[in-house]
Amino acid sequence: MLIDLEDQDYLCRSQKGINRPIMRITACLILKELQEQFGLGNIGTHTLRKTFGYHFYTQFKVVVALQKIFNHKNQRETLVYIGVQ
Structure with a gap:
C-alpha cells in the first residue's frame, strides 16, 4: 500500500x-x-523516537543528521542514545 x-x-x-x-x-x-x-x-513516544534513530543510522550511517534532529551536543551522545556501540 x-x-x-x-x-x-x-x-x-x-x-x-x-x-x-x-x-x-x-x-x-x-x-x-x-x-x-x-x-x-x-x-511510548520516546521509544518511537529512539527506534527511528536506530533504524535511520543502520540504513544511512549518518550520525551528524541524527545529532541535529535530536539536538545532541556531539555524535557520541547520539550513538549512545540509539544504543549503538
Whole structure:
C-alpha cells in the first residue's frame, strides 16, 4: 500500500482541522491501546523516537543528521542514545 503524501503532510493527522498533527497525548493513548492489544512491553513516544534513530543510522550511517534532529551536543551522545556501540 502506497500513501500519497506531500512533504508538508503529517503522517498521523488529527481529525480536528486540515493537515494538523495528532497531539502527544493521542499518540500515547494509541500506543497504550496497542500494548494491551498485542501484549507488548511498555512503549511510548520516546521509544518511537529512539527506534527511528536506530533504524535511520543502520540504513544511512549518518550520525551528524541524527545529532541535529535530536539536538545532541556531539555524535557520541547520539550513538549512545540509539544504543549503538
